[in-house]
Amino acid sequence: MVKIALQLKANLENVESLSPSSDPHFRWYLKFACNNCGEVSSKWNYASLAEETSKQRGSAVNHFFNKCKFCSRENSLTILSDTIAGIKANSCNELKTIVVFDCRGLEPREFVAKDGWVVETANNGKIFKDVDLSEGEWVDYCDKIGQPVGVYELKHSFKKIK
Numbered sequence: 001m002v003k004i005a006l007q008l009k010a011n012l013e014n015v016e017s018l019s020p021s022s023d024p025h026f027r028w029y030l031k032f033a034c035n036n037c038g039e040v041s042s043k044w045n046y047a048s049l050a051e052e053t054s055k056q057r058g059s060a061v062n063h064f065f066n067k068c069k070f071c072s073r074e075n076s077l078t079i080l081s082d083t084i085a086g087i088k089a090n091s092c093n094e095l096k097t098i099v100v101f102d103c104r105g106l107e108p109r110e111f112v113a114k115d116g117w118v119v120e121t122a123n124n125g126k127i128f129k130d131v132d133l134s135e136g137e138w139v140d141y142c143d144k145i146g147q148p149v150g151v152y153e154l155k156h157s158f159k160k161i162k
Contacts (some may be wrong), residue, residue, distance in 0.1 A: 003080070003104045006111055007095035007157045008087055013150040014122045014142065019086025021116040021129070023039065028079065028099065032066075034115040039070040040109055045079055047101070066106075071093040075105035089122065095157050111156045121149050 010011070010018060021024050027046040033039065039061075047064035054061060062076040074150050083100035101108065113133035125145040131138050139150040 002107070003100050003161050004103055004108060005077040005097040005159045005161050006108070007114075007159055008098045008154070009054065009095045009156075010087065010092055010154045011152040012089050012092045013152065014125070014145065014147045015089060015119055015149055016122045017086045017118075017120045018092070019118050019120075021118055022082060022084075026116045027114065028101075029112045029114050030064075030108045032077075032106040033109045034071060034073060034075060035105050036073040036152045037071040039068055040058060041052055044112065047079055049079055049081055049104060061155050068105075073159070075103075077104070077106065077108075078102040084116070093106060093157075094105075095155075096160075097116070097159070100161065108158055111158075112157075113154060117155055119149065119151065121145060 002023050025048055027048045029044045031044060034102045052061045053065045063079045066076040067074050071121045080100045080102055085098050087096045100134050115132040116132055117131040117133050118129055121142045123145050125142045133154055136154045142149050
């Protein structure tokens, strides 16, 4: 089993923090590569804390499970819920770990931030929930602070950790 951190950075305008929703139904959209044969999934898959499956062998709970279409190997992923975090304005231009996945037989290769993100505006402004970042950016206006708010140039990286 390999632990892989998903790291994120972005340019934030009048935003104090950007984080995934604490709702267990929040979905992490990923494309995977099979460690056995190297086949990369062509479609987006998702993992969610609300959806648990048990591997056919063993008692581990998984948040994503599949069988490789090329080599038939069973692969799984578990979201380590205690690692879920957001990024803050004071460090948003540096890659920060926002979640760690425990991967068995697969590795995430691509990530897309879709809906369900939470944006907390600067100066005790409004909190925007269910923000959709699928375009790689998001812009709105905060009545409370009288300023535009935005998330731009969203970038991600995967990092193997011990």
